[in-house]
Amino acid sequence: MVAKKIDGKQIAASVIRAVKASAAALERDTGVKTGLAVVIVGNDPASHAYVGAKRRMAEECAFKSVQHTLAMETTQEELASLVETLNVDESLHGILVQLPLPNHLSSDPIIQSILPEKDVDGLHVVNAGKVATGDLDGGLVSCTPAGAMVLVKHKHGNDLSGLNAVVVGRSNLFGKPMAQLLLAANATVTIAHSRTKDLPVACRNADILVAAVGRAEMVRADWVKPGATVIDVGINRIAAPENGEGKSRLVGDVAFAECAEVAGGITPVPGGVGPMTIAMLMANTVVAAHRKAGKPAPKF
Numbered sequence: 001m002v003a004k005k006i007d008g009k010q011i012a013a014s015v016i017r018a019v020k021a022s023a024a025a026l027e028r029d030t031g032v033k034t035g036l037a038v039v040i041v042g043n044d045p046a047s048h049a050y051v052g053a054k055r056r057m058a059e060e061c062a063f064k065s066v067q068h069t070l071a072m073e074t075t076q077e078e079l080a081s082l083v084e085t086l087n088v089d090e091s092l093h094g095i096l097v098q099l100p101l102p103n104h105l106s107s108d109p110i111i112q113s114i115l116p117e118k119d120v121d122g123l124h125v126v127n128a129g130k131v132a133t134g135d136l137d138g139g140l141v142s143c144t145p146a147g148a149m150v151l152v153k154h155k156h157g158n159d160l161s162g163l164n165a166v167v168v169g170r171s172n173l174f175g176k177p178m179a180q181l182l183l184a185a186n187a188t189v190t191i192a193h194s195r196t197k198d199l200p201v202a203c204r205n206a207d208i209l210v211a212a213v214g215r216a217e218m219v220r221a222d223w224v225k226p227g228a229t230v231i232d233v234g235i236n237r238i239a240a241p242e243n244g245e246g247k248s249r250l251v252g253d254v255a256f257a258e259c260a261e262v263a264g265g266i267t268p269v270p271g272g273v274g275p276m277t278i279a280m281l282m283a284n285t286v287v288a289a290h291r292k293a294g295k296p297a298p299k300f
Contacts, residue, residue, distance in 0.1 A: 040069050042074075054096070095119070112125060218255075220259070287300075
């Protein structure tokens with residue numbers, strides 16, 4: 001049995017179509033144009049690539065798209081002051097500060113200073129708390145778990161009653177909110193991590209296995225229950241001498257080729273959860289714009 005590949009690009013494209021329609025309808029009905037501001041500090045090439053992709057997608061969705069590129073030596077006070085300005089700008093519904101920030105800056109006070117209703121990354125403690133208490137319609141859900149959840153529901157529908165889900169990884173950014181989303185959809189959820197006794201056994205119990213540990217190809221075929229859905233959130237760069245001297249390639253936390261022989265559905269890396277993250281950022285921004293305009297927010 002070879003698993004059906006879960007195509008994140010295709011599913012992300014359908015989310016973006018819905019975002020475009022939703023943003024256009026809001027503008028037509030209320031005159032409100034959805035607005036997103038992205039802030040980047042310093043010159044990390046990977047961060048600039050991500051921000052470029054986010055900005056292009058916002059433009060494609062016909063949002064008002066603003067980018068602030070700040071110098072490496074920007075101070076904590078300068079960054080805080082910019083966030084304050086964006087908070088009070090009525091034309092902006094989403095504010096995103098690209099992480100990681102340069103080492104001399106402290107990211108948590110900055111993230112927590114973004115108004116929760118504009119925190120489209122879903123990292124503010126208010127939004128994290130709403131997800132934790134099951135108030136998914138009141139907050140904004142962190143983009144990567146939200147995107148991974150869309151992929152799960154694409155395979156299993158909205159109600160996961162009777163299914164065992166195992167999330168490997170307990171980070172605040174992904175593992176914990178992912179577990180909360182699975183719980184909200186009625187799955188029976190286990191959070192496993194580096195200290196879990198006999199991790200392969202825990203994973204083999206999963207109808208839905210979500211890997212988010214940042215260890216290349218850690219999940220092997222004998223960890224996967226036959227027919228399970230495997231969602232791979234890892235992005236790891238490994239040496240690929242077969243592609244030439246000094247070359248590397250991207251792999252997930254799951255050994256894709258061997259696990260695909262056992263799983264019922266599996267996300268590839270790249271092209272699985274990655275495209276969903278940007279799609280859900282756009283979805284969160286259009287949700288925030290609807291709420292600000294007093295209109296019922298679309299569901300994605």
